[in-house]
Amino acid sequence: MDGAVVSPMPEAPLARINFEKTPPESPNNYDGLPPLAEKRYDDENDRVWNCGAWFEYILVVVLSSLLLIAASILTIFWIIYYRKGFNMQDPKLQFNLHPVLMVGGYITLSGFSILLYRICRCCSHLIVKLCHTFFHACSIPCIVIGCLIVWDSHNQTQVPHFYSLHSWLGCITMGLFVLQFMLGFFSFLILLCCENATYKFRSTMVPIHASFGVVTFMLAVATAVTGLTEKAIFELGDSYTQTIEEGLVINSIGVILTGLGIIIPFAVRRSNSPANYKVYVTERI
Template sequence: MDSNSVSPMPELAPIAEFDKSPPSPPNEEVPMDDLPPPPATISGNDVKKVKVQRSRSYESDDHERGACEWCEYALIITLATILLIGVSALTIFWVFFYREGYGWADDIPEKQFNLHPTLMVAGFVTFSGFSVLLYRICRCFRRIYVKLLHAIFHALAFPCIVIGFLAVLDFHNKTGIVNFYSLHSWIGLVAMGLFGIQYAVGFFSFLLLLICNKGTAGFRASLVPVHAAFGILTFVLGVAACLTGLTEKALFTFGQDLSTTKYWQMPQEAIVINAIGMSIVAVAIVVLYTVRGTGGYRLRKVAAQHPS
């Protein structure tokens, strides 16, 4: 073999397909656009917003409600409206048909007394009941409109309660009856006192809402559960005052020695008085079921999902 000849190079193995791409330089930087975003930090305000959204999840629940729950919602609204209007209408019918109507400066002081049951039923039951139900059921309206309706119905109830109280107080002074001796009067005084406090607190809160909505949001939010609880208590005490008052009126009317008809004989007027009382009981059941019961929770969900 010639010493000047060059030995042939050994044949290299073929390069695999995955090795054909040139390697990237070792110091090449990865572009920032290809990196995942950094984890977002949640502030305290964001945590509060998340909690509020979770607590109000029933308002944004997208699950379709069944026909039974929608029928329950419509039935409760219809029944409550009929009872709230019907109890005042039945009281007016009783006064005109059996008690000779109304009066103030008349020679018959009983006509002035007739203002007392009519106005107290209208204030404590009808207007207050509508106020509570509107505030709980009308979730499809803007919150400011619901508050305005709530305030209007309470504003209608306030003069009814005041005039009804003055009518019976003047009637007792004219006829020589002692004031505030019965259980009915004691319950009525407590109910009127709570109603006055509730009205003042609600008006003050609503006034703060109109003047400074954002600055007073925390204070008003903390006031809502207290105001709602005492509102239900005031409504229940008003119902109790109306029921004891109707019983007291029936005993006075049919329990006197000069009366030819006794209460236990169930005359027509006594039946009407009992019907008014049972209507008030039915109103209380419907209102409490709607506001505090599980049915109220479902009704608020249906109202939020069916804004029509």
Template sequence: MDSNSVSPMPELAPIAEFDKTPPTPPEDTLPMDDLPPPPTTVNMHDEKEKDVKDKEKEKEEERKKEKEKEAHRRYEDENQWGCGSWLEYTLVIVLASILLLGSLALTLFWIIKYHDGFSWRENPKKQFNLHPVLMVAGFITFSGFSILLYRICRCCRRIYVKLLHTVFHALAIPCVAVGFVAVLDSHNLNEPAAIPNFYSLHSWIGFVTMGLFAIQFVVGFFSFLVLLCCEGATAGFRASLVPIHASFGLTTFMLAIAAAVTGLTEKAIFSLGDEYSDWKEQGIVINALGMVFVAIGILVSFAVRSPTLNTDTKVLVTERL
């Protein structure tokens, strides 16, 4: 073979046709629903504001806790009672309670022993006997305890004390009403002639006492119980009524004491006449009952006005219970 000859090119393999089928996805590809959400952009300014607000809220809560602790410590320091305070409280409250119950018991003893008990319109004289007993029960015993409740119930919530205060006054209403009807009937049905009404000092004082009692009950019921349904809107109004209500309540109670004492004197003069000055047994009982009423007036007034027995500064404890 000639060395200068060129060898022919090898025949190329035929070009394969382009595969137009799409490639199959890999088996481990996750669906779009299972993918995590894209990262959100964080505003550094909002983050700082949020941190500042959280810190301020924490500081505010800490300040509130400190104020409550300081107020509680101040309350304990200012209102911690010693032996003298407890002795004063025990003597006044216990003695006043005994006298309030004792006045009603002594009135019952006086009427039953010396005036033959009770009756209704068939015997006007015995019907009159209902008057002193029911008036003492309503105006003095029930009303006295309703006033002392604010000193006796020291560890109760104010709303419970108010409810009990209202209950005792509500118990006094039927006593006063029946006692008033009894004295009117006994005067009008008296034989042989009717006895005039509302001519004595006792009747005038009693009439004023009943009027003040009715006004006090209505105003107190609507102001301190009904208006609690909108407590926030009426708080200032109710707070301004508290000293007025307390002052007129004590005034009404003192007028009831005065009416009872003048009524006893009037009954002693009518029943005993000239024998009243002879130290009769009934006269001594009447005078003793009158002195019990005077002692009740002194003790109840002292319990209400004494700064030691005052519970207005103890709202922090009563509101938490």
């Protein structure tokens, strides 16, 4: 009996069968629903910002808003004070509506639409989307009327169409703007009626829509700057090289637009949260 070897107890077959029949549950997948997001932009409101984050946020929002408003106001001032305002009966004065409407639509309204993802931190996601769409929708009449006006003005003054870099960039910008609006309206508003089924598609389209939105705004800035340069050379001629007052105003508009081309992409792609919690504003789309 002392030298006998005691064999271990055999494994219970019932326990093994029950273990094999019960696979581990996935914590992030219930009834076929999409995986739960780890963090969203809305959750950032629960975190405490430091002084530097608040300073950066206020600086970006205030400076962007002032530059967006200043771009339209200074353009209207330039047209009224130096270019004799608007008159639909005179082709040259009719053309003056073109820069005002294009800067107002492509720059100011579209810029505020993009900036909403930085400003509206306490609103619900759906409200921000609707405001974003509303501002872009308001810019559409400005862009369409501005294009029709310049087309009619060129026809009356026998100026050829689509020969300059400004017009080429304008066509590219308009094409991207139309695609962006249709994609955003369909993907992030219409498809919300079946949110779970379209979750993967919308999550895939987020970086595409966000990146091309910034690209479209940058192209709008480039188009406006080339248009201002073209107008200054045609209207002012050799006096433009003499640093006259109107030339300074035109250059100031161009500098404001360039500043917007820097600060708006920074505003929407820069995280303003503490260093241990990074999330881009465009993830809210």
